[in-house]
Amino acid sequence: MTTDQPYEQGEPSPRQETREPASDEGERPPSPPEEHDEFDEGLLDQNATVINNFFADVDAGGATFGAGGRRSSRAAVGRLPATDVAASLRGFIEPPAWARAVAVLREQHVLVLCGREESGRWTGAVAALDAMGLDGDGIWMYSPSTSLAELNAGQRFQARHGYLLHDWIEATGDVSVRRFELETLARKVAEARAYLVITVRAMKGRRPFDKVQIDWEPPNPGALFDARLAGVAPPERERDALARLRLHAEKLVAPGPVTALAERVAQGTETPSRILADVEDEVVAGWFGREDLKRADVLAVCAVAFAHGAPERVFEQLLADLVATWDQFGADKGLDVRRQDDERLPQTRALWSGGHPLINVVVDTDAGFGGERRVVFRGEHYRAQVIAALARHYGYELWQPLRQWIRGLADADIEVQFQAAVGVALLVRADPAEVKESFLDEWAAGRMFERLAAANVLALLSMEDDFAPIALDLALSWVRDAGQERAMTAAIAFGNGIWIRYPTDALKWLWFLALRGVRVSVVARRSLMLLFRQAAEHGEAVAALTMLARLAGEEVDGAVGTRRTRTALAAVTDILTAACLSDPGVPLPTQLLSTHPESAAPLGVLWAGCLASNHHRVAAVRALKISLTALRGRAETIAAVAALGAAVWRALPPEWHPIVERDLRRALSGPDDGTAALPARDLVNALLAAGVRRSS
CATH class of the missing domain: 1.10.1900 (c-terminal domain of poly(a) binding protein)
Structure with a gap:
């Protein structure tokens, strides 16, 4: 193992997947999406800001998300430092299978913990590894999509070090093959005197790894x-x-x-x-147990559960839509939808603003909302409790129109749409199959707004350690032979919250999707660019750029001029020309060179690849000029620019040096391309001098 960065793990390669059959697109680069895709790049940016804010407030997320599990905004791969291990194990209680699990790991060096979601398998795995008396700083965590074959082929295990493959996405196929792969892996780990724990979801009575498999139950x-x-x-x-x-x-x-x-x-x-x-x-259960509960009350609570915090004026319309949907469903099914006088919805707002035991109206004094009255639940955890009660107490006659109404919220404004996604994510605890079949698969195959809603649900699930692997598994299922719409949804999801938890998977699969057909490629490229803009905000861009440089190099090497290489370099150019997420007036490379000078090396490799392409050189030169111009007056960046130049000339094939140097000198010394400003002379000299020194 050569690095602690999660982007550098040995992970499943999308390049091993069956590639999309060649189409009649010829050599044309991807064109803008068709109009019916409703593609909106600004909407992706706005949605990313919402997700980023949600992850930033993760410690207080219970007030909004209310799921009550372990929430985290850290990557779920890479090094888990010893300090985090100690914090995770504070107050750890040994569950029934603890002694047997420790014995198996000590003897076999590999342990498979099998149990249901939220049974504490992750903490149990960390505790078991910690009990081995490890050397080094912490535990290395793999992505759930890592295969046993890849660990056998590419992973070097270090003595007295711990490794964790949590919520492994078990490969399909012959069980005997997986058993053989695990036995081979166990010998490899034991020979290295290392320790590996794999956690999997309950196998419904199957014991394919019987020798090292422990059925895990939570502690008291x-x-x-x-x-x-x-x-x-x-x-x-x-x-x-x-x-x-x-x-x-x-x-x-x-x-x-x-x-x-x-x-x-x-x-x-x-x-x-x-x-x-x-x-x-007790409050929620008592309310649902009332004998005088009326249809109007239940529908109002349903509306708050899935449109929580909506402005009162918006909430009124949403509730009216839900009532109309319920009435239409009843009429279609031949049900008696006539209402008694006391069943009519009130003509005033008294239903939710007159001392309702569950619902409250608060005034949002945030300047951005203008002090609007918003409809919320009175207790922080009421939302999760209400959704669980709805799933427990009601059947088809309520849930069928409610499903239709919730799915329609994907067309609402982004704030309401996001809250609908939060409600659906909370429903996962009560009925995961319902969420997948009735919402996620439907939304993922729908229009742009619906695909965005599905991606948001996966982002929210990614916040919870227990559900993040499920979110990754769902996104991967949409990549493989599930249709273009679902592939586009997967692309949005990878660039959404999933990348924060599984950065390597997200980047690799976005790169794979960017090289597919035109419709999928356009969304994947925009999502890939958004990933880097967010990574820069989170301080993760350097590792991501390094990995992208490797992926792009593998794709372009020896295949110049094909449609795939043009698409690959176009995706790289997108990133080199991107603007910062928090400050759209600043080019992304400018921000990186200013704040993370070590980004010069991977940026130089990426720029060299584009400069060596006749098709992309003009855009690459212009992007370089704009980025250097934005660095004017920042003398501290001269060293980073010199390092950038050295990386460019080092990666650029020698035969391209004269052409690229000529074009760069022409562009950087005059506004021939319509750019009014010019880079500072010292920055130009620093960039070009690296090439002169190399040539000499």
Whole structure:
């Protein structure tokens, strides 16, 4: 292993996939998407900003997302430092299978933990590896899509180091083949005196890896709650509330929500009584158990659950649409949709603003919203509880029109659309099959707004450690023989929240999709460019650029002039000409050279590839000129520009040196291309001098 960067892992290569058959597009580069695609690059940017803000507030995400599990905005691949390992294991409680799991790992050097979602497999795997007394800083984590064959072929394991393949996306095919691959891998790991843990979802009675497979169950939730609160002593008046919180934790079962609840108590910013009032579902359960509950009440609560925080004026219309959808469904099915007087929706806003036990109206004083009244739930966790109750108490006659209405929210403004995605993501806990079949697969095969909604659901699932692998698996399923629309949805999803958790997978598969047919390629290229603009904001761009340089080099090497190479270089040019996400007036390369001088090396390789192409050289020269011009007055960047020049000339084939130098001197010394400003002379000299020194 040569690097700690997640972009450098040995991962499944999209190049091994069956490529799309050649079309009649000939040598033409990708053209703009057809009008019916409703492609909107500005919408992708706006949506990315929403997702970035959501991930930035991940620690307080329970107020909006409310799922109660372990949320994270860190990459789910790469090095998990020893400090993070220790934090993850604070208060760890040994579950029933613990002793057997540790024994298997110590003896066989490979352990497969098999269990359902939210059973604590990730923490159990980390704890088992930590129990081996590892050397080095932390544990190396692989992407769920990493195959056993790739680990056998390309991974070098180091003695007394730990490796984790969490929620492995098990390959299809002959079980005996996978068993053989694991046995081979186990010998390799044991010979290296390393340790590897693989976690998989429940296998429904199958035991293909019987020798090293352990069926995993969560620890006792009450004991886990106590362990996390060791040393915390609330005031005497709060003891009863704390005891009731412990009882609530025991009902949660899953370690993630139990830990989140205990840590909320331990922070001390809220009293146990306040937390109890928020998380106990007695209010929600009591409301749904009322005998006088009317259709109007239920539909209003449904509307808040999937359009949470909508401005009151917007909410009124959305609720009216839901009522109309329900009425039309009933009429189509021959149901009696006549309403009694007390079933009519109120002509005023009294239904949700008159002391409703679940619904509240708040005034948003944020200047961006102009102090609008917004319809929300009274408790932070009510939203998740309401959605779970709807799934538990109601069947086809409510859910069929509700599905239709929710799917239609994809056409609403981006704020409402995003909240619909949050609601659907919360529904995953109650009914994952329903979400996939009724929402994600439908949206993913739909129009642009629907595809964006599906991608947002995957981004939200990516926030939770327990569901991030499922989001990745869904996106991969849309790449493989699922149609162009779903492939485009996968492209949007990879450039959305998935890239934050699985950067290597996202970049590789976006590159693969960018080289497919025109419609898919256009969306993938825009999503790829958006990935880099976001990566620059998160400080991850250098590793991503290094990987892109390698991918582009593999594609272009020895295949100059084909449609695929033109498309590949066009995708690179997109990135070299991109603007910053937070400041569209600043070129992305300018920002990188200013803030991360080490980006000069991969940027130089990418620029060299485009400069050596007759088809892309003009755009590459112009992009270089614009980026250098934006660096005027920044003397501290001269070294980075010199490094950029050295990388360009080093990567550029010698026969191209005279042509490229001529074009660069012409462009950088005069506004022949219509650009008014020119780069500073010292920057031009620094760039060109590297080529002169190399030529001499």
